[in-house]
Amino acid sequence: STTPVKVAVTGAAGNIGYSLLFRIASGALLGPDTPVELRLLEITPALKALEGVVMELDDSAFPTLAGIEIGDDPNKVFDGVNVALLVGARPRTKGMERGDLLEANGAIFTGQGKALNDHAADDIRITVTGNPANTNALIAKSNAPDIPAERFSALTRLDHNRALAQLAKKAGVHVTDLKRMTIWGNHSATQYPDIFHAEVAGKNAAEVVNDQAWLESDFLPTVQKRGAAIIEARGASSAASAAAATIDHTRDWLKGTAEGDWTSMAVVSDGSYDVPEGLISSFPVTTKDGNWEIVQGLEINEFSRGKIDASTAELGEERDAVKDLGLI
Numbered sequence: 001s002t003t004p005v006k007v008a009v010t011g012a013a014g015n016i017g018y019s020l021l022f023r024i025a026s027g028a029l030l031g032p033d034t035p036v037e038l039r040l041l042e043i044t045p046a047l048k049a050l051e052g053v054v055m056e057l058d059d060s061a062f063p064t065l066a067g068i069e070i071g072d073d074p075n076k077v078f079d080g081v082n083v084a085l086l087v088g089a090r091p092r093t094k095g096m097e098r099g100d101l102l103e104a105n106g107a108i109f110t111g112q113g114k115a116l117n118d119h120a121a122d123d124i125r126i127t128v129t130g131n132p133a134n135t136n137a138l139i140a141k142s143n144a145p146d147i148p149a150e151r152f153s154a155l156t157r158l159d160h161n162r163a164l165a166q167l168a169k170k171a172g173v174h175v176t177d178l179k180r181m182t183i184w185g186n187h188s189a190t191q192y193p194d195i196f197h198a199e200v201a202g203k204n205a206a207e208v209v210n211d212q213a214w215l216e217s218d219f220l221p222t223v224q225k226r227g228a229a230i231i232e233a234r235g236a237s238s239a240a241s242a243a244a245a246t247i248d249h250t251r252d253w254l255k256g257t258a259e260g261d262w263t264s265m266a267v268v269s270d271g272s273y274d275v276p277e278g279l280i281s282s283f284p285v286t287t288k289d290g291n292w293e294i295v296q297g298l299e300i301n302e303f304s305r306g307k308i309d310a311s312t313a314e315l316g317e318e319r320d321a322v323k324d325l326g327l328i
């Protein structure tokens with residue numbers, strides 16, 4: 001059909017937005033034959049900057065861009081949306097405690113969860129990129145009781161893609177030779193990129209690499225701290241790669257993962273792999289027709305077990321903190 005798909009993006013005037021909007025408008029999310037209507041949410045003081053971005057979107061004359069609406073009221077911007085990419089969040093500023101951060105973001109994601117609940121289309125799919133992404137997704141989900149829990153997800157695809165890049169470099173192959181990478185847990189420094197089930201040209205990646213020292217002292221910290229390394233080098237946080245990952249995540253969710261492969265998404269746990277039920281944690285998932293399934297039956301070795309448990313314990317602490325704040 002030629003009815004445009006309505007895609008909401010929050011934080012649309014921000015750094016990630018500046019890359020993300022142009023990719024969505026050019027067809028990278030839904031393909032070259034699907035018209036897209038952008039619904040862009042910002043806070044009031046950023047609306048003027050957003051108008052400038054809209055001028056540039058107009059000036060790009062994208063064939064797939066059917067329309068743009070902007071605003072500062074989620075109840076209006078989210079009306080009838082099919083896809084919501086929640087990128088805008090309150091950054092941690094100097095002197096801000098973790099509790100303050102959770103509270104500031106809690107206000108944003110309770111309100112946006114309610115607005116999605118009341119106004120989004122029945123087929124809504126929601127991806128949270130704004131940090132702390134997993135817990136923001138949990139807050140939004142908890143405030144949207146009429147939306148099925150499996151429609152909420154948080155972004156760990158950037159971590160997944162970073163892990164692919166590091167493994168490809170180590171193995172001397174291209175990322176397209178790799179399959180079955182997994183990110184477990186939280187999108188934070190405790191995340192666990194797992195190569196024990198990954199494949200390099202069809203062979204087990206851990207066996208191909210056969211280098212536990214590299215795994216522990218190079219691969220894991222490089223992937224876990226990549227965000228900080230980019231800030232250090234660029235003087236600004238990852239934006240284009242985060243936008244690309246947000247596209248990859250949402251496109252694969254809607255269009256499906258390739259046969260024989262999987263991806264990483266933070267989704268609501270059903271208790272698989274002993275991840276406490278209800279947490280929004282990253283898992284290996286396959287997707288088809290807008291639905292995801294956690295890959296079952298993977299053997300988890302002792303090394304992986306400890307790393308997964310540490311990251312899901314952190315998610316449990318975040319959940320308890322937002323529960324104490326009355327946000328969920």
Ligand code: NAX
Nearest residue numbers: 011013014015016041042043046088089130131155158242
């Ligand atoms: P920016 O600070 O450049 O942009 C954020 C935008 O959100 C701002 O324009 C701000 O006005 C807007 N905003 C704030 N509150 C809002 C609200 N209530 N409704 C609508 N818009 C609102 O940050 P940017 O670099 O674009 O990063 C956005 C978020 O992504 C941050 O939370 C960041 O930490 C997170 N990231 C997440 C990643 C992931 O892999 N999950 C990686 C990249 C990035 O660090």
